[in-house]
Amino acid sequence: IVTQLRLCQYYIVA
């Protein structure tokens, strides 16, 4: 299964 990650899994909401 291929999962599309989201940006908030890498970057913090400023």
Add this chain to the structure above:
Amino acid sequence: MFEARLVQSAILKKVLEAIKDLLTEATFDCSDSGIQLQAMDNAHVSLVSLNLRSDGFDKYRCDRNLSMGMNLGNMTKIMKCAGAEDTVTMKAQDNADVVAFMFESKNQEKVSDYEMKLMNLDQEHLGIPETDYSCIVKMPSQEFARICRDLSQFGESMAISCTKEGVKFSSAGDIGSANIKLAQTANVDAEEEAVVIEMQEPVSLTFACRYLNSFTKATPLSAQVQLSMSADVPLVVEYKIGELGHIRYYLAPKIED
């Protein structure tokens, strides 16, 4: 008072083309240093980061920081009214609820004024740290657009693998598979035709073709594109906008469980 003037309205038209595939609305943050925009697509998978420096404009004035929320579809309608050779001036009063666009033809024989209502948008800014990427690939932007288009025919995802020998783009799906390898160019006459790879460590990541194809809408802005990659972090695709600034796209990878 905010005022920004560009002799070439075509640049602003191209910037808009480069972002409107991913975003329906966005906030333009104007300050003394220039115009910035940072926004994620609806799915929060990709992010557009636009930076237009004040010194790149033909005239620029921003007395107070100003955030202008704009519907990009409406802005596109207005920018379509500008001739390719027109000069564009954007203006807004402090705390205004409208932004004005003035288009002037050469010799100012025709002057057109448009006003667009601004919107209050909820902004979710991401803090993106300075990152030392394992691989940085510089290549012709048209070549990158072509590869993204070609590989999209094979599958929804494409793998980008970078070693010091070169960069490989691959995709696979129901009809078969595709592999495109680009070697670093030994010597080229024109700098913009070069493929240059700076590699600390080899990297292989998988991304959704749909987003990469949206990023390539920025191709008319720059002859070269830069791809920055590290294991397990989003890809950065950057197009320089002449002396004016840059547009960067961030894309979260796909992982296989």
